[in-house]
Amino acid sequence: MKALKILLILLLLGGASAATVMYSGIVNVAADEPHSDIVYWLLEETREASIKKSAQHIKVPDLESPELLLMGGADYEYMCSSCHLKPGLEESDMSIGLYPQPPNLSISHETHQHGTDEELARQNFWVIKHGIKASGMPAWGKTHSDERIWAMVAFIKRLPTLTPEQYQVLTAID
Amino acid sequence: MKTNFIKTVGKIALILVPAITLSMNASAHDPKMHAKKAEKADCSKMDHSKMDMKDPVAVAMMKKCMKQSKSSMEKMDHSKMKEMDHSKMKGMDHSKMKGMDHSKMEKKENKKANSDDHQNH
Numbered sequence: 001m002k003a004l005k006i007l008l009i010l011l012l013l014g015g016a017s018a019a020t021v022m023y024s025g026i027v028n029v030a031a032d033e034p035h036s037d038i039v040y041w042l043l044e045e046t047r048e049a050s051i052k053k054s055a056q057h058i059k060v061p062d063l064e065s066p067e068l069l070l071m072g073g074a075d076y077e078y079m080c081s082s083c084h085l086k087p088g089l090e091e092s093d094m095s096i097g098l099y100p101q102p103p104n105l106s107i108s109h110e111t112h113q114h115g116t117d118e119e120l121a122r123q124n125f126w127v128i129k130h131g132i133k134a135s136g137m138p139a140w141g142k143t144h145s146d147e148r149i150w151a152m153v154a155f156i157k158r159l160p161t162l163t164p165e166q167y168q169v170l171t172a173i174d
Numbered sequence: 175m176k177t178n179f180i181k182t183v184g185k186i187a188l189i190l191v192p193a194i195t196l197s198m199n200a201s202a203h204d205p206k207m208h209a210k211k212a213e214k215a216d217c218s219k220m221d222h223s224k225m226d227m228k229d230p231v232a233v234a235m236m237k238k239c240m241k242q243s244k245s246s247m248e249k250m251d252h253s254k255m256k257e258m259d260h261s262k263m264k265g266m267d268h269s270k271m272k273g274m275d276h277s278k279m280e281k282k283e284n285k286k287a288n289s290d291d292h293q294n295h
Contacts, residue, residue, distance in 0.1 A: 162231065169239065170231070
């Protein structure tokens with residue numbers, strides 16, 4: 001009985017302090033004001049774990065076909081390059097102004113990339129299809145077929161190796 | 175009551191944040207960027223002698239450029255082109271296209287290298 005009472009009081013206290021923090025307005029939601037290190041770490045770990053778990057059973061198709069590169073290239077240029085940049089474009093209003101910042105997908109992140117090519121491919125597929133909450137990364141699966149999303153995964157895989165000229169040809173309209 | 179309100183606010187935020195960021199897509203400040211969105215492929219800088227035709231990127235570029243030149247040819251009125259001398263079309267030097275296997279270009283997919291993704295690195 002006593003333990004239950006203490007638990008209840010603690011719960012109430014916790015709820016009350018959470019509400020105080022929420023409604024006092026001291027939490028700054030401005031995108032030009034970075035999270036503290038601890039909050040950033042919490043959010044990042046949570047996101048990584050979520051993506052890893054959700055994506056683990058996705059089957060990765062063959063991503064080495066020229067047709068996929070062409071399909072994915074045109075879509076990438078039109079829908080993604082404003083945020084995720086491209087060869088020859090190192091920053092944009094989006095890449096500077098959004099927080100969390102959209103990663104530059106045109107340079108390779110080998111230093112901090114964990115996992116195999118296959119893991120990376122299925123995680124990218126999942127992120128593109130479902131998006132990431134409260135980050136500006138949209139869920140493209142609501143309006144695009146899996147095939148088109150895999151095409152973008154295939155394109156992103158080769159993107160860091162492309163010169164601006166190669167990128168221009170691959171992503172141009174027919 | 176209160177939790178419902180909080181949930182609603184949360185949902186509104188979740189919808190508004192991506193919606194607003196997305197709709198700002200067109201506001202990049204370099205005016206060159208909104209000049210023309212849809213560009214034709216610039217195939218003039220392609221150096222065929224340096225292209226490895228086993229690489230999907232190179233094959234994809236060839237396909238794009240071939241398709242593009244085909245569609246612009248279709249718009250030409252061939253009946254008006256009298257005395258067109260094909261022997262003078264020397265722009266393309268096929269002998270310089272190393273490793274290009276035309277028999278493979280018809281196929282839908284290029285199956286190479288998928289058994290071992292790592293050899294590309």
